[in-house]
Amino acid sequence: MTESKKAPLPHDFHPRVPSFTVVSDDVSPGSALKDAQVHAEGNTSPHLRWEGFPPETQSFAVTCFDPDAPTGSGFWHWVLFDIPASVTELAPGAGSGSFKGLPDGAVHARNDYGTKDFGGAAPPAGENHRYVFTVYAVDSAELGPDEDASPAVVGFNLRFHTLARASLIGEYEGPSTD
Template identity: 80%
Template sequence: MSEQNRRPLPHDFHPPVPSFTVVSDDVEPGGTLKSAQVYAEGNTSPQLRWEDFPAETKSFAVTCYDPDAPTGSGFWHWVLFDIPVDVTELPAGAGSGSFEGLPKGAVHARNDYGSRDFGGAAPPPGDGSHRYVFTVYAVDAEKLGPDADASPAVVGFNLRFHTLARAQLIGEYENPAAG
């Protein structure tokens, strides 16, 4: 996908908010995702760590979104919310369906694969490089409101009104054309 054909990021449609810092041992900003974060290979959520969020933060949410998916609406790979405010790091694999390493009380909503977990990168072969936007939201409420049956759009709607600050980390992945 050429630079001029890239779609806007989901936050381009939300009111501006302050930013804070998110880093990862597994995702290098602007770098290629490791095979562990690819659907057909490792399908493992990356380690994420954040700091410098607003003092009034009451919980966090984490999402992974591909704005370059050829769907007209992007593709949600991970939707996690109601992460307690004292949790500032998720280990690699916390987004698995087994919920190991996931903080008590955190809620996985359905991703666009239809499952309640992290679903790795899987762009169509030959579609070019896709961006995977990992976002941590500082939220003004302990409980965002939706439950695990919520769609990513409903979670995003609630985040639109409850986000104090946002941190993002973008990795890329391309699935070359066959043959």
């Protein structure tokens, strides 16, 4: 996929809000994702840490979205919300496997794999896709949807309850079949 044909980012369709800082030991902006974040390899949610969000933040949500997926609507890899406001870091694997380190009260909605966890990168062979990891500062302790909500319903609620958001974008190219 050439740069000129890249799909818009998910936040391009939402109201502008302030930003804050999100960093990761596993995702470097503009760099290739580690094997641990690839579906066929480790399928492990990455480490994320954030700061500088508004003081009135009541909870957080975390998503991972591939806007370049050949679906016409992108692909949601991770949808986690109702993370308590006291939590400002997720350990690697908190959103996958045994969910070690997942904060009490946090809710996973199903991703586009149909599972309620992190699903790693899996672009078609030879295609380089972007993976947008976003942390949202939310104005309520509970966003509203439950674990059976679709990513679209969670996104709809986030549109109206986001105080600020911060993103990291990693990339991954599907192995060639040559």
